[in-house]
Amino acid sequence: MDTGTGEAGGPEIAGTPTGQGRIILAATPIGNVGDASSRLVELLSTADIIAAEDTRRLHRLVQALGVTVSGRVISYHEHNEATKTVELLELVRSGKTILMVSDAGMPAVSDPGFRLVEGAVEAGLTVTAVPGPSAVLTALALSGLPTDRFTFEGFLPRKAGERSARLAELHDERRTMVFFEAPHRLEPMLRALHERFGPARRAAVCRELTKTYEEVLRGSLQELLQWAEGNEVRGEIAVVVAGAPAKEPGRPEDNVAAVNELVSQGIRLKEAVAAVAEEARVSKRELYSAVLAAR
Structure with a gap:
């Protein structure tokens, strides 16, 4: 197992090796700007790079939060993920902290970010998250x-x-x-x-x-x-x-044809009965008796 720590069998740790940057996935408000966390506010003002799905939305967010962005802002969306991912990973290798934000909610969940995380994991780079709002x-x-x-x-x-x-x-x-x-x-x-x-x-x-x-x-x-x-x-x-309701157990005699179909394909009777009984959630013994009675 790839642990991301260099220790076989150990858990994956989000700590950052000395001299290496990191990627931070940060959840942004899904509607109410008051849901922005204090960690998000701090990182928006201190991150070296902000990779944003929509730079215009990012500008509106920081304006609403009263934040001054000191880092470089990079557009990162579904149409440029492939090329921008390579660039961002190189920046992390050089020691930069990259804050990844999507339009709303957590990046990488039905939003850009998965490619970046996947690439970072493969390269052994650090990825962590600032949790928050989720639609x-x-x-x-x-x-x-x-x-x-x-x-x-x-x-x-x-x-x-x-x-x-x-x-x-x-x-x-x-x-x-x-x-x-x-x-x-x-x-x-x-x-x-x-x-x-x-x-x-x-x-x-x-x-x-x-x-x-x-x-x-x-x-x-x-x-x-x-x-x-x-x-x-x-x-x-x-x-x-809502999920599908649980299936009601069938009657053994309703499943005789399914057993006979498997037997006609060369499967032994007991094995066919066991397979059909498990699928139909009926007693193997009762199904076996029903098959014999039908013969």
């Missing part, structure tokens, strides 16, 4: 849906066919799912969720989190789709969807 966790916490296990799915594909294929993969997902979506695509997204998961599945649409017009709508996919159809939705959107 994913805020939406999850406000949704009223189970939070003990969840998955972040980001933006669904724009094309209907690709979106349908992705949702098919998530059809049996038991964990609560968190998505991002653009306001003008919310209605077709909710329609696709409605078609794949059914009208009764519980969900929440979280809009403009932490901002003046924050809104969280909770209900069935049917209710949320009807709301989206009748409203001009604006702002930044997170959609939280």
